[in-house]
Amino acid sequence: MAPQFMMMVMMLWFGIAVMLLPSETGVVSVGAANAGISVEKHLVAALKDPKVTQFVLTSDVVLTASLPPSKKDFALVGRCRDQRQRPRLCVVDGQGKFLGFKSEGYYVGMSDVHFKNMRDTRNGTYFGDGTGAVAFAFNGKISATRCVFENNKALSAGALAVRDSPLLVTDCQFRNNRALFQAGAIRVYSNGVGTVRRSVFSGNTAGTSGGAARAYEGRLNLIDCIFRGNTARNGNGGAVIFGGDSSGVLSKSEFVGNTARNGSGGAVEVEGETAYDYINFCSCTFRGNSAKIRGSFNVNIAAYTRVNFCKNKPQGLRVVKPGKAALNCTVCAQPVE
Ligand SMILES: *[C@@H]1O[C@H](CO)[C@@H](O)[C@H](O)[C@H]1NC(C)=O
Ligand SMILES: *[C@@H]1O[C@H](CO)[C@@H](O)[C@H](O)[C@H]1NC(C)=O
Ligand SMILES: *[C@@H]1O[C@H](CO)[C@@H](O)[C@H](O)[C@H]1NC(C)=O
Numbered sequence: 001m002a003p004q005f006m007m008m009v010m011m012l013w014f015g016i017a018v019m020l021l022p023s024e025t026g027v028v029s030v031g032a033a034n035a036g037i038s039v040e041k042h043l044v045a046a047l048k049d050p051k052v053t054q055f056v057l058t059s060d061v062v063l064t065a066s067l068p069p070s071k072k073d074f075a076l077v078g079r080c081r082d083q084r085q086r087p088r089l090c091v092v093d094g095q096g097k098f099l100g101f102k103s104e105g106y107y108v109g110m111s112d113v114h115f116k117n118m119r120d121t122r123n124g125t126y127f128g129d130g131t132g133a134v135a136f137a138f139n140g141k142i143s144a145t146r147c148v149f150e151n152n153k154a155l156s157a158g159a160l161a162v163r164d165s166p167l168l169v170t171d172c173q174f175r176n177n178r179a180l181f182q183a184g185a186i187r188v189y190s191n192g193v194g195t196v197r198r199s200v201f202s203g204n205t206a207g208t209s210g211g212a213a214r215a216y217e218g219r220l221n222l223i224d225c226i227f228r229g230n231t232a233r234n235g236n237g238g239a240v241i242f243g244g245d246s247s248g249v250l251s252k253s254e255f256v257g258n259t260a261r262n263g264s265g266g267a268v269e270v271e272g273e274t275a276y277d278y279i280n281f282c283s284c285t286f287r288g289n290s291a292k293i294r295g296s297f298n299v300n301i302a303a304y305t306r307v308n309f310c311k312n313k314p315q316g317l318r319v320v321k322p323g324k325a326a327l328n329c330t331v332c333a334q335p336v337e
Contacts, residue, residue, distance in 0.1 A: 040064060047074060057113065060091040066098040070140075074101075075109030087112070089148060094118035094133070096153075101135040102128055107143070108135050114148040121155055121180065130154055131187060132161030133177075143168040149185060150175045156214075157187035158204065167194040174212065176203040182241070183214035184230060192218040195336065201239065202228040209235030209269065211258060215246040221336050225253040227267065232260045236300065237269030238289060242279055245272065249336050251282040255289055255298070264293035264318065265300035272305035272323070280308045282332035289316065301325055308332075 039061050046055040047068050054075045078090035091114045094100070099120040101108045118133040128136045133154040135142050142162055149159035149172065158177030160167060167188055174185040184204030188194040194215065201212035211230030213220065220242065227239035235241075238258035242248060255267035263269070266289035270279050286298040293300065297316035301307050301323040310329035319325045 070103035073107040078112030089114040103137040103140040111145040116150040118152040137165040161187040162192040169196040186213040188218040189216040210241035220248040236263035241269040243271040247278040260291040264296040266291035266297040280331040
């Protein structure tokens, strides 16, 4: 065959392969190789394309607008490398202005991404407004693996929020996130179920309660986590607050230097409103936490709640009747679901 013809065949093949790749696999990969065209544009296009379910990021993104609301299941996968070709997290920077994923009914996944300076302080009437600056899901699901959430800000839930949805967080770090009201980093409510493993929460603050996290009418399990230097400025639960019939297992987690500056429960506050909150502490440790309300520098248990400790009750435990604190290792002997 003539060389020109060969060339054309190859170009055609290449063109078809490139065209087929995204639609067949639902995966789009964009990064440094495409530096001429904005990575942000590709990400937004992928989010809007109904066929694309995954976007592989290979370079950092500085957002110039908020991400469009999710209309399908979607995962953002970071695959960035440093100058020596070692894997590193890809940075998504919201510049203190822009918000991330908002999903009603869909899955939002993220891995190996460092989200910073995202913001959702909208004061709108939709219940997803102002909550979860990086991601919010209602009747959907959020999963985050090996991510860092830093300096994000919202009215509630500086980083992630779920309502009637599962939230799975594994090997992540939450640093200096801020909520003007509740839940500095994470909020789980209205039958939301959060399970957070091997993650570190440091320096997060809530204007009111739950310096790092708040569960309300939901479930929040915290396994092998570290809570360090989180603050509830004007409420309860320096690190975590459980309220409104919430349940959870806090296992092998460490609470250090958390503060309820003008409230109770320096590390953890457990409140109940209608019946029992089934909260189980399994081999957790407490150090250097503080609270305004006397005697509650580690844990405060308020009305209508029963809390189990295994194997010891911590110091700085305050129980408001008819709340109860029991020694009971039944739940701790079972795997966390
Ligand atoms: C948000 O809404 C509340 C009450 O609806 C109002 O008092 C407040 O001024 C609003 N804040 C902003 C920043 O719009
Ligand atoms: C501290 O909390 C009390 C009520 O619990 C409230 O009256 C007071 O204004 C709060 N202090 C500050 C500095 O907000
Ligand atoms: C310990 O907790 C389990 C599970 O919540 C419960 O069934 C059991 O009755 C408790 N044991 C005691 C002695 O209260």
